[in-house]
Amino acid sequence: MRRAISILMLCGAGQVLAADYYVSTNGSDLATGNLAAPFATIQKAADVMGAGDTCHIRGGNYHEEVVIDNLDGTAGNPVVFTAYNNEIVTLDGSQDVGDLGSSGWAVHSGNIYKTTLSSEISQVFVNDEWMMLARWPNARFDDESAWTWDNWAQGDESVSTNGWEFDDSASGHDLAASGLDMTGAMGVLNLGNFSTKALVVTNHAAGVNNFMYDSSSLGIYKTVNHYYFFDSKLNLLDNETEWYFDPATRNLYLWAPGGGVPANVRGKNQDNAFFFTNSQHIQVKGLNFFATTFRMDNCDNMTVEDCDLQYPCFNKRTLRETGEIFGTRIEDCTYVKVLNCSFANTDGLVMKIRAGNHNTVENCELHHLDYTVAHHSGNSGFIWFNSSEFGVFRNNTVYTTGASEGVMTSSDMLVELNDISGGGQLQSDGAMVHLFQGQENVDVARNWFHGNRKPALRMSDGPKDYLPPAMEVKGVARHNVVFGADFLSLQFKGDLKEGYNNLCEGYIRYSDDSGDPTNSGIHANSICINNATGDYIDFVAPTRTETNNWETVVEGVSITTQVRDRANLDFRPGAGSDFIDAGSVVPGITDGYFGSAPDIGAYESGDSSYWIPGRKLAHATTPVPPDMADGVKTNADLMWLEGYQATSHKVYFGIESGNLPMVGNQTNNIFNPDTLVSGETYYWRVDAVTPTGTVPGTEWQFRVETSVDAGTIPFVPTADSYVQDTAPNTNYGDADFIKLITPANYTYTRHGYMKFNVDVPGNITSATLELHNSGGTHNKQVGVYSMTDVSWEEDLITWSNRPPIDGVQLDFDDVDSGEWAAFDVSAAVVSNGWVSFGLIRGVVDTQRGIDSRESAYPPVLKVSSINTSPAHSFVEWVDDYDVDAAGYHADPDGDHLDNLTEYAIGGAPDDFDDAPHPIFENLEYVYRRRTDAAARGLSYALEECTNLISNDWSTVTDLPFGTAPLGAGFEAVTNKIPTTEENQFIRLHISLD
Numbered sequence: 001m002r003r004a005i006s007i008l009m010l011c012g013a014g015q016v017l018a019a020d021y022y023v024s025t026n027g028s029d030l031a032t033g034n035l036a037a038p039f040a041t042i043q044k045a046a047d048v049m050g051a052g053d054t055c056h057i058r059g060g061n062y063h064e065e066v067v068i069d070n071l072d073g074t075a076g077n078p079v080v081f082t083a084y085n086n087e088i089v090t091l092d093g094s095q096d097v098g099d100l101g102s103s104g105w106a107v108h109s110g111n112i113y114k115t116t117l118s119s120e121i122s123q124v125f126v127n128d129e130w131m132m133l134a135r136w137p138n139a140r141f142d143d144e145s146a147w148t149w150d151n152w153a154q155g156d157e158s159v160s161t162n163g164w165e166f167d168d169s170a171s172g173h174d175l176a177a178s179g180l181d182m183t184g185a186m187g188v189l190n191l192g193n194f195s196t197k198a199l200v201v202t203n204h205a206a207g208v209n210n211f212m213y214d215s216s217s218l219g220i221y222k223t224v225n226h227y228y229f230f231d232s233k234l235n236l237l238d239n240e241t242e243w244y245f246d247p248a249t250r251n252l253y254l255w256a257p258g259g260g261v262p263a264n265v266r267g268k269n270q271d272n273a274f275f276f277t278n279s280q281h282i283q284v285k286g287l288n289f290f291a292t293t294f295r296m297d298n299c300d301n302m303t304v305e306d307c308d309l310q311y312p313c314f315n316k317r318t319l320r321e322t323g324e325i326f327g328t329r330i331e332d333c334t335y336v337k338v339l340n341c342s343f344a345n346t347d348g349l350v351m352k353i354r355a356g357n358h359n360t361v362e363n364c365e366l367h368h369l370d371y372t373v374a375h376h377s378g379n380s381g382f383i384w385f386n387s388s389e390f391g392v393f394r395n396n397t398v399y400t401t402g403a404s405e406g407v408m409t410s411s412d413m414l415v416e417l418n419d420i421s422g423g424g425q426l427q428s429d430g431a432m433v434h435l436f437q438g439q440e441n442v443d444v445a446r447n448w449f450h451g452n453r454k455p456a457l458r459m460s461d462g463p464k465d466y467l468p469p470a471m472e473v474k475g476v477a478r479h480n481v482v483f484g485a486d487f488l489s490l491q492f493k494g495d496l497k498e499g500y501n502n503l504c505e506g507y508i509r510y511s512d513d514s515g516d517p518t519n520s521g522i523h524a525n526s527i528c529i530n531n532a533t534g535d536y537i538d539f540v541a542p543t544r545t546e547t548n549n550w551e552t553v554v555e556g557v558s559i560t561t562q563v564r565d566r567a568n569l570d571f572r573p574g575a576g577s578d579f580i581d582a583g584s585v586v587p588g589i590t591d592g593y594f595g596s597a598p599d600i601g602a603y604e605s606g607d608s609s610y611w612i613p614g615r616k617l618a619h620a621t622t623p624v625p626p627d628m629a630d631g632v633k634t635n636a637d638l639m640w641l642e643g644y645q646a647t648s649h650k651v652y653f654g655i656e657s658g659n660l661p662m663v664g665n666q667t668n669n670i671f672n673p674d675t676l677v678s679g680e681t682y683y684w685r686v687d688a689v690t691p692t693g694t695v696p697g698t699e700w701q702f703r704v705e706t707s708v709d710a711g712t713i714p715f716v717p718t719a720d721s722y723v724q725d726t727a728p729n730t731n732y733g734d735a736d737f738i739k740l741i742t743p744a745n746y747t748y749t750r751h752g753y754m755k756f757n758v759d760v761p762g763n764i765t766s767a768t769l770e771l772h773n774s775g776g777t778h779n780k781q782v783g784v785y786s787m788t789d790v791s792w793e794e795d796l797i798t799w800s801n802r803p804p805i806d807g808v809q810l811d812f813d814d815v816d817s818g819e820w821a822a823f824d825v826s827a828a829v830v831s832n833g834w835v836s837f838g839l840i841r842g843v844v845d846t847q848r849g850i851d852s853r854e855s856a857y858p859p860v861l862k863v864s865s866i867n868t869s870p871a872h873s874f875v876e877w878v879d880d881y882d883v884d885a886a887g888y889h890a891d892p893d894g895d896h897l898d899n900l901t902e903y904a905i906g907g908a909p910d911d912f913d914d915a916p917h918p919i920f921e922n923l924e925y926v927y928r929r930r931t932d933a934a935a936r937g938l939s940y941a942l943e944e945c946t947n948l949i950s951n952d953w954s955t956v957t958d959l960p961f962g963t964a965p966l967g968a969g970f971e972a973v974t975n976k977i978p979t980t981e982e983n984q985f986i987r988l989h990i991s992l993d
Contacts, residue, residue, distance in 0.1 A: 018052035018077065021045040022084065025060035042066045042081065052077030057287070059087030063095055066274050073281030075301065081274075083286040093270035093292025093311075094125060097252065100267055111259040112237055117250045121267030123291060123314040124243040126256055128266070130311055130345060133318060134237035134244040134253075136180060136230050137173045141345070142241065142257075146371045147400055147425050155191070155226030163215030165189070165228065176209040185233035186317045187213055188374045192220030193428040194404040198315070198322040198374040201230065217322075225428045232317045245318045266291075268314060271326060276302065293328045296336060305339040313348045315375055325349065325375035330388075332356050340615075340644060344368055348375050349403075353388045360392040363644065365615045370402040373426050380427060381405030381434065385413060393418065397614040404430025404454060411439045418447045419614030419622075424454030431458035431491065435475045440496075442475045446602070448613045450484040456504075461494025461522070477502055478589055479602040479611075481571055486534065497542075498527040500589045503571055503602040505559055507535040510542060530583040530590070532559055532601045548584040550600050563601070565633050568625035568702075572603040572610065580605050609668045610637075616644040620686035620697045627700040628878065634678060634704055638671040643688025643695055650687040650694070657683045657699065657890055665689070679706035712864040713760050717853045719794035720754035722839075723802045733794035737775070739849040740782065740841045751805065752839030752850070753797060754859055755790055759832050762867035767829035768822050769837065771850040772857035773815040779850060781842030783812045784823045790834035805838030812842075815850055820857075829863060877903055881910045925975045927988050928966060939991045940973070946981050953987070 020034075023045050027038035038058065039045050043066045045055040051073045073079035083089040101118025108114040124131045130141055139151035154171035165187075167175035175182075182204040190196040197218050204211035215221070230236060234244050234253060243254040245267075256262035274294040276282060283303040284294065293312035296302055313327035325348025330336050333356040342365040343350045350369050353359050361383065369382045378384075380403035385391040391413045398406065398420045404427035407415055415433050423432050432452050435442045437460045449456035459475040475492075478500040482489040489504035493511050502508070508531060512522045526542035532550040552558055555578065562577040564570040573579040583590060583598035590598035594606035603610070612622050622641035625632045642649065651671045652660035660683055664671060676682065681703045688695040721733040722740065726748040732739075738752040758764075773779045786807025797803075811823035829835055841848065851857040878899055891898050893912045902909045929940055943953040959975045966972050977986060 018054070019049075020054050020056060021049065022056045022058065023062075024058035025062070027058075046071065046081075049079055051079065051281070054080040054082065056082060056084040057087075057089045058084050059089055061090045061092045061290075062273075063092050063270070065270060065272055067277075068274065068279055068282070069277045071276075071279045071282060073283075075281060078281045078283050078303075079279075080283045080285065081287070082283075086286065088288065089286070090288040090290050091273035091292055092290045093273060094121075094123070094266040094268045094290065097265045097267055100269070101250075102252075105261050108253055111240070111255045112253055113256070113262055114251050114253045117245075117252055117267065119269060120247055120250065120319055121245055121252070121269050122316045122319055123268035123311070124245070124252070124254060125266040125268070125291065125311075126241075126254075126262065127264050128290070128310075129257075130314075131241050131243045131254065132239070133231045133315075134233065134239075134242040136178055136182075136236050138239045138242075139229075140239070140241050141368075141371075144400075147368070147402065149227055149426060152190070152227040152229050152426075155228060157223050157226050160191075160210075160223075160226060162191075162218065162221045164210060164212050165191070165226065166210040168226075169209060174209075175211070176207050179206050180235055181206045182211055182230050182233070185230040185236065186322070187211070188229050188231065188372045189213065189218070190225070190227040190373070190427060191218065191222065193222050193225055194380055194430050195220040195376075196372065196374045196380065196427060198317055198372070200320075200322075227426075232320075247319050268292075268311070271295075271313075295326075295329045295331075296333050297329075297331045299333045300335055302333065302336045303339065304341060305337070307341045309341065309343045311345045312343055312350065313346050315347045315372065323375065324377045327351055330354070330356070330359060334358055336360070337362070339363055342366070346370055347372050349380075349382065349384060351383045352386060353384065353391065354386040356388050358390045359385070359388055360394070361396065362392060363395045363615050364397075366396060366398045366401075368400045369398075371426070373402045373404075376403075379405050379408060379434070379436075380430070381408040382423075384408040385410040389413070392416075395613070395615060398423065400425070402426035404428060405434050406430075406432035406454075407434070409433065409435050409439060409442050412441045413439075413443070415442070415444045416446055417611065417613040420447065420449050420456075421451045423452040429454075431455045433457045435459040437461065437494075440474045444475070444477045444480065446479045446611050446613060447481070449480065449482045449489070452485065455488040455491055455506075456480060456482045457489075458491045459493060459497050474498075476500070480504075481602045482506060483566070483571075489533070492523075492526060495522055496525050497523070499529070499531055500527070500586055501530040501583070501598075501600070501602055502533070503559065503563075504531070504533045506533070508533045508539075509536070510540050512540040529586055530598060530600050532562070532579060534559065548582060548600065550578060550582070565625070565636065568629050568632055568636070570610075570624055570636070570639070571601070572607075573599050573601060573605040577605070608670060610639045610670055612639065612641040612669070614641060616642060616646075618688065618690075619643050619695045620646075620649060620688050623684075623686075623700045625702045627698075627702070629702040631705040632676070632702045634676045636673075636676060636702075636704075638673060638684055640669055640686050642669055643686075643690065643697075645690050646688035646695075647691065648689045650689060652685040652687070653682065654684075655680060655682055657701070660685055660699070676704045678704055680704050712862050715756045715758060715861040715863065716858045717754040717861075718757050719792070720752070720852050720859065721794050721797050722750050722752045722849075723797060723799040725749045725799050728799040731795060731798050733797065734854060736852050736855040737849040738839065738852045739847060740779070740839055741845075741847050742841045742843050744843050744845050746845050746847075750847075751802070753787075753792065753802070753836065754839070754853075755792070755834060755836040756861045757834055758829060758861070758863055760863050760865040762865040764826075764830055764832075764863055764865045766824075766826045766864045768862045769811075769825045770820050770822050770860045770862065771815050772820050772855075772859070773817055773849070774851050774855065774857055775849060776817055777846070777848060778817050779815040779841075779848035780844055780846070781812065782815050782821070782823075782850070783840045783842065784810045784825060785838040785840060786810055786825075786828035787836040787838050790836045792836070803836070805840060807838070810837075825861070829861070835861075878909060881908065923977045923979050923984075923986070925977055925986055925988075927973055927975075928970050929963075929973045931969055931971050937992050941989045941991075942975055942977070943987050943989050944977070945985045945987075946983050948985060953989075955989075956986075 022035045022038035024038040027040040029044040031037035033039045102115040105113040105115050139146040153173040154168040156166040156168040159166045182201045185201050187201045199213045268291040270292050272295045273292040276296045280300040286306045289309040291311045328351040330353045336359045338361045340363045345368045373380045382401045389412045394416045396418045399422045401423040474496040476498045480502045482504040489506035490508045523542040528546045534552045560566045564572050564574040579600040581595040581597045583600045620640045624639040648667045651664045653663045654660040683701045685699045686697045722738045739750045741750045785805045789803030792803050810825045815821040895912045899909045942956045945953045962974045964972045
């Protein structure tokens with residue numbers, strides 16, 4: 001009702017007279033608020049603003065929480081908060097420790113310093129970089145080690161119980177060996193797959209391998225996948241970049257980067273820089289947020305645009321608080337837009353949009369989100385549309401996230417054109433997009449998912465109290481690409497799930513959890529059409545429609561063979577692809593197809609544009625082929641993600657870096673350069689043309705394939721054997737069967753060994769180990785492992801002297817009776833020379849084996865390779881450096897050595913100071929001399945000078961030299977000149993007597 005009255009009043013008032021207010025760090029709230037006499041605080045401006053007014057904020061840092069209630073703009077006259085004239089404005093949720101009561105730092109112990117503050121803080125920054133709350137096992141933000149489970153301890157699920165956790169010391173982190181008493185520390189406990197909690201350790205002692213915690217607050221407890229770490233206790237502070245704040249004494253302890261007395265230290269003491277309530281038509285534009293964020297409650301038609309939020313939220317465990325972390329909150333709001341912003345480096349959910357409807361997050365970058373995942377009120381994700389219908393999550397780039405979930409959807413939602421990678425690092429279960437039970441009409445379309453630890457999409461089922469389930473849950477997945485993962489890509493649970501034109505290197509599952517898949521009808525109304533996938537696993541075929549799909553395991557070839565250039569991100573059907581015109585017409589899904597029928601997969605051959613997901617920047621990005629790509633096809637097109645708000649793009653293309661001719665200005669994002677020359681390096685740039693001007697792009701480069709398939713060469717072992725622990729000194733090198741067993745109850749263990757001498761031309765591209773089982777029973781769970789030791793000998797190896805099988809498991813499969821099995825060992829075969837493999841079975845109480853080299857079916861290592869041009873190694877070398885210009889003659893570090901020279905003499909193209917100029921004790925000077933010089937009266941003398949301006953030359957005497965004939969009447973004279981001066985110039989003086 002309040003909003004209706006407001007609108008009527010505005011209509012009666014007629015045209016709004018807009019006002020401009022100014023805020024500056026050197027202003028005064030007693031001033032008039034104009035440019036010459038600005039306010040000091042944003043709050044003061046907000047208190048006097050009305051519809052159509054703009055607050056121009058001058059450059060600088062502002063530490064204040066602006067509370068705005070009942071401030072109404074209109075659609076035509078919004079209230080605007082913006083940076084003045086593009087000045088850098090930072091809303092800062094932290095303060096320097098000097099402003100927080102610190103009078104200086106004192107040594108606590110070693111590199112650890114302490115200071116006392118006058119108020120509480122929840123996070124610490126040094127030089128505007130976040131530090132790590134003291135923890136065990138150690139991890140850091142600056143080396144990415146905080147984003148992997150490798151730096152969490154593991155629990156022993158077989159003996160742990162809810163409330164009492166036992167450590168698995170074999171995991172690489174040994175609690176007992178740490179020598180630390182964890183009592184009173186915060187335990188970050190991932191004991192519930194998709195649920196992690198922070199709880200106080202109630203009982204532990206140094207040297208003990210188990211600890212206790214209050215299980216009443218844990219919530220979900222599972223008997224698998226236990227991971228944990230401890231933090232928030234002073235005795236855990238033992239690593240550079242760690243800190244601890246004691247709320248009882250208000251002492252801050254810090255081991256600053258590099259050691260020594262800490263400097264430029266800030267503490268977070270604010271949650272929100274803006275808190276809007278009961279307001280509408282307000283815009284926040286072009287502001288930076290540091291260690292703070294914004295909140296909206298009961299607002300309409302709000303916009304946050306072009307803002308950068310660094311460290312928007314963090315835990316308060318150091319203050320002994322374990323509840324939900326409140327990041328960016330949008331509650332009971334409608335038509336809120338978060339546009340072209342970035343959110344980076346959080347602990348906690350980056351954004352929660354609860355209730356309301358028609359809220360949008362678009363063209364944003366979100367990364368390094370939620371490093372503990374321990375402070376959620378429900379399921380763990382990086383963004384949650386919680387009962388907020390008709391939401392939009394579009395054109396966003398997301399990478400490096402901890403939570404098992406990604407986008408947690410609501411009904412009638414669109415998730416489109418997002419690039420999501422590196423997600424789900426720190427929990428089990430989940431998916432990067434999750435449609436929950438009871439939701440309907442969710443559309444997940446044209447996204448790239450790659451390098452995630454979780455499936456791309458999970459659509460959950462409806463109620464299970466009766467079958468078939470209620471027909472209320474509908475989700476559509478269409479034209480998504482899932483690559484870089486061979487596990488579950490898309491999972492459809494429950495009825496009314498529709499999958500169209502998805503391209504997945506992993507597998508798709510239409511699953512049935514009812515317990516009666518033959519009669520449940522749980523997918524009676526589901527659809528699966530025009531999808532390309534590696535496989536369908538645990539598949540319950542939709543009985544409504546399941547047609548025109550392509551499957552790697554059926555066709556016998558990979559998806560890579562069917563698309564133009566998967567390695568270089570071109571997922572369109574290639575020439576002669578099975579996908580072309582092999583699909584089925586689906587109105588609203590395949591509209592606008594080319595040819596006699598739609599194509600299978602996510603892209604349509606012949607389309608004039610190529611959709612690329614992710615955030616659009618001011619300039620063109622995401623080049624296809626990628627920058628520095630090697631082995632690009634001769635028929636490649638050049639494609640790119642368009643610049644933000646661009647209307648067209650100017651394309652520059654050529655073979656001379658820095659001097660590229662413009663070859664077109666076009667509105668689509670595909671440029672055909674015609675046939676590319678094999679082995680040539682090309683450079684290109686795309687400038688974005690916008691209504692306000694042209695934004696130059698970055699110069700990219702790629703090299704065209706010159707590879708000639710050198711083929712696949714088979715190798716048989718030069719040695720193979722097995723060893724047995726109960727016969728520690730027995731050698732089995734001449735056996736025709738390599739016997740394997742890893743027992744649960746048997747009394748002995750057998751491991752296998754084999755080695756090969758690889759010698760192939762060119763560069764190795766892949767390697768496959770083929771093993772045969774001529775025994776009468778199947779050999780289950782054979783694992784092939786890499787090894788570092790290649791010195792063992794077939795006729796000498798025993799259990800007692802066996803080399804360690806110390807590498808990773810390369811592949812794992814069954815070798816059935818009378819059959820061959822192929823194991824991918826490419827990761828271990830990267831160059832010519834000796835290579836060893838260890839064979840270990842899974843834990844199975846059966847004695848099985850595989851044929852050895854002495855049998856009729858010896859193991860075979862098949863190694864594939866290609867021949868490449870000399871430029872290939874240069875491209876590989878320069879790709880290891882983060883440089884803006886990668887051409888032969890570019891000099892990105894400004895040391896006057898171009899990249900080709902750095903490559904040739906062992907320099908680094910990104911390091912100005914390395915300058916590996918050769919240092920010599922002597923300089924050789926060679927000149928031509930007539931053999932009859934003396935008879936002709938010719939004298940040859942070398943002269944040196946250290947300063948060309950002085951022109952003071954002296955003769956170099958007593959030089960060792962040698963001569964060599966050059967032809968009739970001439971010889972070469974070599975002089976070795978000591979390089980004793982910093983500057984030394986040499987000339988040849990010739991005189992005639």
